[in-house]
Every structure is written in C-alpha cells, then in structure tokens.
Amino acid sequence: MGRNTRKRRTPLATKAIAASAALALGGGGLIWANFYASAHEKAPDNRTKRNVSQVVTIYCPDVGQKLRNVPDRARGEVDGELASMDQQITDAYQRLVTTRRAQAGDANFVQNSILGPLKDRRKVLIDRIKLQINRAGGKAPGDLDRLARCTGRPAGGQNGGGQNDGGQNDGGQDGGGQPDDNGNGVAGPVADDFIKIEDVQPNSRNLPNGLPANGDSGSTGTFTTDCGTNENNLFNSDNLIAAPGVDNGAHHVHDYVGNQDNDAFSSDEDLANADTSCQNQGDKSTYYWPVLRLQDGTEEFDANDQGGGAEGNIGRILKPAQAELKFVGNKQGDVVAMPRFLRIITGDAKSFVNGTANANTSWSCTGFEDRQSTDKYPLCPEGSQVVRTSNFQSCWDGQNIDSANHRDHMAFVQADGSCPNGFQAIPQLQVKLVYDIPTPTIENGQVQNPYAVDSFPEQLHKPITDHNDFINVMDEDLMNEVVECINTGRDCT
Template identity: 80%
Template sequence: MGRNTRKRRTPLATKVVAGAAALAVGGGGLLWANFNASAHEEDRAHDRTRSAAAQVATIDCPDVGQRVTDVPDRARGEVDGELAAMDSQITDAYKRLATTRRAQAGDSRYVQNAILGPLKDRRKAVIDRIQLEIDRAGGRADENLDELAPCQGRPAEQPQNGDGQNGGDGQGQDDGQNQDDNGNGVAGPVADDFIDIADVEPNSRDSRNGLAADGDGGSTGSFTSDCGVNENDVFNSDNLIAAPGVDNGAHHVHDYVGNQDNDAFSSDEDLANAETSCQNQGDRSTYYWPVLRLQDGTEEFDANDLGGGAEGNIGRILQPAQAELRFVGNQRSDVVAMPRFLRVITGDAKSFTNGDANANSSWSCTGFEDRQITDKYPLCPEGSRVVRTANFQSCWDGQNTDSANHRDHMAFVQQDGSCANGFQAVPQLRIRLVYDIPTPTVEDGVVRNPYAVDSFPEQLHKPITDHNDFINVMDEDLMNEVVDCVNSGEDCQ
C-alpha cells in the first residue's frame, strides 16, 4: 500500500514531538501492561503482581487541550504544537508502562515513582510554556491549568481470564505475551470489547448527538458526494486539524478521501489547489478517519513506523467496501452555507480516558442498523457487514472556521432539532462506512482475529475512541448547490 509522502518541513514543534521514542516491543508493537506471575512463584508474589496489574493497565491524563479555549490566533500554532508534545509524552510513558513489568511486579511504587511522577513534571513544563505563549500573544491563560499536570494509572475494566496465564503455563512474562494481547503483542482489543449485534436492543442509542437532525418541519433534502473509498491509498498519522505542523500528531493512521494533499503541513492554499478523489471536482474537501485493521498477522507498510506498528497499530488495513458522504438538513429551519475551510472534528480519539462527553462513535451491522452501539465492536452474522456511522455537529457559530480546542465553533442540535446560543444551522455531514470483515471468534474470554480502530497507544483500541474529521473545501458554486438541494427538499449528488 502507498501513503502520503509529501516532503515535510520541520518546525520547532515538530522537532519536539519527533524526539519521542518509537514504541516497538520486540518488533511487535505495544503490550498491555498486565503483569502476571509465573506458575512457579509463591502465592504472595502472585497476589502482589495481580494487584499491580489492576492499577496500571493504561495511563489516564486530563485533556489539557479541552481546557485551552481562549487562545489568540497568533499563538494557536505554538499551543497546538505544545499539546502534541504532551501527547508524545503520554505515549512515551505508556511505552515505559508496557516494558517494565518485572520492576512493577517487585515494587508497588514503581509506576508512581518512575513513570507518573516524571510524567507530571514534564507535563507541568509544557503547561507553563502554553500559559506563557498565550500571555505573550495578548491573551489571558487559565491560571489553574497546573491542576491538569498529574496523570493516574487506570485499571483494566474487563475480568481477568482465570489466573491470567498465557497458554496455560503462565510463562508469558519474558516474551511479552499475556492473556490480554490476543497472542499478537499489542494492547487490545479484548473479548469484552465485542458484542453480538443480536444482543443490542433496537433504538437504544442516545440520539443527543443529532442522529435525527433532519425532519419534515425544516430542510429535508440531501446532497451526496461520491469520493471513493481511498483507492489511492492515501494514509498518514498526522492530524491537520488538531496538530497542524506536527509530524505523527495523531499517533495512529488515517484513511483520506476527497482532497489528496492531506498532511500536517498542508495550508489552505495547498488544499484549494490539490487534486480530489471526488467525482464532483468542485469538492476538494478533506474527509478522514482512523483506519480499521484486522489483527491477522499481516505486516503492513507501516509495521515498523510511528503511528503504525511501532505504536501498537498492527495488522491489515481494511479498505471500506462503501463510503457514503451525505449532507442533510435541519429539523427546524433552512441551512446556511458552510464557510470554506471550516474544520470539524466529531467524536473523541481519547474518549476511553476522557469519558464520553465528546464521544460520538456508532457501530452496527448491515440489516441491523436500528441497533447502534458506542462502546463495543459488533459481531455481525453471516452475510452482514460492519458499519461505522459518524453524524457531525451541524450548528455553526457564524464566525469562525476553527476554535482553540477545535470544538467550540460547532455544536450539535438541541433535542428539538434547533441550534442554541445564536448558532446557525449548516448542512449536517453524515459519513457511513461499510466493511467486509471476517467475524472474530470469542471463546473462553479470548477474541481471535479481532478487528480494531487505530488509536493512541494508551487508548487500547477501544471502539468508543472512533472519530471523524472534515475540512470543507467545496467551491462557492458547489456549496450553494448543496444548500439549495437541502433547503428545497431535493436529493442531489
């Protein structure tokens, strides 16, 4: 497979992030730090080890980026770079967590003293720089950001498999294997991350995030943009919205459709002049999402790269069988045009540790799409395919194409379908991705040949971390056509 190989610049923020160590463990990615005693050890040592395992499954850090909401425009690039550096600090700390099993088993304070304590100090230094950059640019930094410096160890939430012994002999400690890595050397997904779609109650998902935004009382039309399924194999582990100018800012790989010039260093001018995979050449918008992988032992092109196998994202990248990009209306009113270069993130790549306040993942199976789940991967019956759905925020503040935390300029509709706080309704983007995936098997608490979304290492490939990103690069004529179709009740493409 190919990937985006556009020559990269190296600003200071990039150099800081690039200093993070690769997270390869024995060439196979990242291990879940679950430290099981060998069968020959004394029961007391075994109990101590299991207690340590319960405390340090992953690292949970407060999301500083969501608290940094008042940043002058001229400081945003520097602040985004510092926030990306904090992400790299976490992945580096997770590497230490995953590769120091013996030390942790023998010292109940090891994680705090050797990993979390130093991480707090490094985060405090970055927070100080963020505050200084905001103040220098004429803003007023939150004086309480220091309280976000400490991180904590988070326990595994799924039950242990028997005594946690690998292969029945408990000898997995030295070779990097344990019952939570499915035998492939990476952390997650685990059996508890999957559910039979037949066991999901129909219409049980909370629709607060605008799943039913269109309706008979408002703008009922739609516009579909056909941009393919990433047949051009455009991949990278950047995030142009959240971490502009930072190489590997996402720490996981994205699929891209539409605009073909998508990396951390793409300017608005680059996007406007790029080629597009969309059939309508007026749509140069960027649509991207984390890839799905089948953990079947395949070594992908990025098996040894940051963002890929070196950060625990392993296996065969799955190309969607379908990628539907559809813009719909508002339940209560007409919609207005999106501004060009509007940036929107929906969902939260860190929702396993952040909580579900910004989570917007939605998983299902064809033939069962009245059953949507946020925190489990579906096990689909024969003849049915996995479906990922993303329904974006559709209320715009009327002024900004982005915001300091990349969220505040957009909002979901209220329960009655209207936009609050003077926000204006814009066409709502809905992305529906369909995949042909062999159904994993779950037996005795172990999942075999699982599929999983790429994630930050410490997020353990949890399904709730799924997210989607969009940059509007439609030309004015096409955006006006989208608005006219939606407001007139027509279905266009």
C-alpha cells in the first residue's frame, strides 16, 4: 500500500527526545515482537511473570486538554511541545515493556527508573509551554506543574482510574492478570476487549457524547458526500489538527478520504489547492480515522516504521468496504453554514487513560445497529459486518475554526438536540464505516486473529480510544447547498 511521502520537518524538541530515547533503550530500533519475549520466563521467586500483577501501561494527565487560552501566535509552538510530551510517554512505555525482568526483581524499578525521570522531562516541557503562552501575551494556568507526574496502571484498571504509584502490585490476577500479546508481540487487544453483539443490550450505549442531532422535527434534510474508501491508499501517522508540523504526531496510522494533500505540514492553502477523492469536486474536506488492522501476521508497508509496527500497530490494514459520510440537520431548527477550514476532533485517542469525558465510540454489526458497544469490539455472526459510527459535535461557537485544546470551539448537542448557550447548530457529520472482517475466535482466554484500531502504544488498542477527524474544505457554493438541502428537508448527494 502507498502512503503520503511529503518530506517531513521534525521539530528539534522531537529529535532530541527521540535521541534520548534511543540512548535509554540502548540505541537502534525497538523490536515490538520482543516486548513480551520474557513473559513466560521464571521470576526470581520461581513464579512465572504472568502470575504477578504488573504495571501494564502508563497514565499521564493530558496537559493539552487543560489549555483553554493560548494566544494564536503561540499555538504552533505549544502544539509542538504537546507532541513532544506524547513522544516522551511513548518512550517511557517502551521502556516499561522492555524491562520486565528488572521490574520482577525490584519493586521500585518502575517508579525510580521510568516514572520519576518521565516526570522530570515533562516538567521541562510544561515550563516551556508556560513561557511560550506568557511571552505571547497570554496567561498560563497556574496548576500545570501538577500535571507533570505520571503513574503506572496495573492490570484490571478501569478507564480513567485505577492508577497506582508504579511499583509491583501484589494483586495477583485481579482484573484480568498480565498483559497478553496473544502471540502477536504487542499489548492488546485481549479477549476481554471483545463481546458477542448478541450480548449487547439494545439502546444501551452508555456515553453522553455522540447523539444524533437530527430527528423528525427541525431541519430534517440530509447531504451525503461520496469520497470513496481510500482507494488511493493515502496513509500516514500524522495529525494535522492536534500536532501540525510534527512528523508522526499521532503515533498511529490514519485512513484518509477526501483531500489528497493531508499530512502534518499541509497548510490551509495546500488543502484548498489539493485534489479530492470526493465525487463532488467542490468537497475538498479531509475525513480521517485510525485504521483497523487484522493481527494475522501480515507485514504491512509500515511494519518497521514509527506509527506502524515500530510502535505496536501491526497486521493487515483493513480498508472499509463502505464509508458513508452524511451531514444531517438539527431537531430544534435550522442549521447555519460551517466556516471553511473548521476543524473537529470527535472521540479521544487517549480515552483508556483519560477516561470517557471526550470519548465517542460506537461499535456494532450490520443487522444489529440498535446495539452499540462503546468499550468492546463486537464479534459479529456469520454474514454480518463490523460497523464503526461517529456522530460529530454539531454546535459551533460562531467565531473560531479551532481552539487551544481543539475542542472548546465545538460542543455536542444535548439530549433534546439543542446547543449550549452561545453555540449555534451546524450540519452534523455522521460517519459510518463498514468492514468485512473474519470474526475472531476466543480459545482458552486468548483471542485468535483479533482485529484492533491503531492507537498510541500506551493505549493498548482499546476500542474506547476510537476517534474521527474532519476539516471542512467545501467551497462556499457547496456548503450553501448543504445547508439549503438540510433546512428544506431534502435528501441530497
């Protein structure tokens, strides 16, 4: 498969962190297939390490979500420092999973050798962020320093909680036991990450976000744009919205449809002048989401690359068999046009450690769409396909195309379809992705040939981390057509 090959410009901070990580790990590339090579070796007390409850991942407070007032001229630098923080966490997680023997012999190893140094490095970047905000005329939050400290999460911790201080935990097998690579050499998914779709209760989706904005009242029309299913094989591990100008800012690979010049270094002008995979050539918007992979032993084009196999995202990339991109109205009344270059992130790529405040996941199967799982991948019966659905935020603050934390300029509709005070309704993007995936089997507590969403390494490929991204690059005439179709109750394409 192909990928975006535009020349990358890597910030000096990222280069420095990558260099220090290489030294910490002994230099050279990291072989993810060896992460758990010692998982069954005997610990000093003659028990196997699988029977000792270990720290399985690292929890770090999300500094970016705390930044609400960053001056425009400081945002690029701040985003770069936040991306460097993500790299620090990735490096620390790599060290966590390559030092299991040392951890088994020293209850304080994780805290002293991984979490303590990580706190010090994060504090340096937090100080830089504060300096950049203040220099640009803003006022940095006074409590950022407390976000420097990270903790270790043992097996069985719940989303957004269950952290400890990073030492060995004597909890035994509580909550699911040790990290399990299912023979694939990466942490997750595990058997407990899957559920038979028949066991999901109808209409039981338990997240406050991602409600459909439309109904049988208000603006009832729709506009569907056909942009294909990434037939051009456009992939990269960048994140233009959250980490502009940073190579591998996502640490996982995205599918792209629509705009064909989308990487971390694309300007608004680049996007406006790009080709599009959409049938309607007035739609140069970019629609992107983390790829799904089937962990069947296939070596993809990125098997040795950052964002791909070098960071635990392994297996055959599964492109959707169907990608439906639909804009709908609001059950309370008319919608207004989206501004050009409006950016929206829905869901949270770090929900496994951040908690579900920004999570927006819906996993289902064709024929069972009223059964939506948020924190488990569905096991679909024969003849049924896996479905991922994202209903985006559709309340806009009326002023900004982005915000410091890439969220505050947008809001989800409330249960009755209304927008919070000060926000106005815009067309809601609803993305439905359908996949042909062989149904995994679970034997003896292990899942065979699982599928999983690409993720930051420390997020362990949890389904709750699914997310979706959009930048509006429709021309003015097309956007006006979208609004008119929706507000007059027509179904347009």
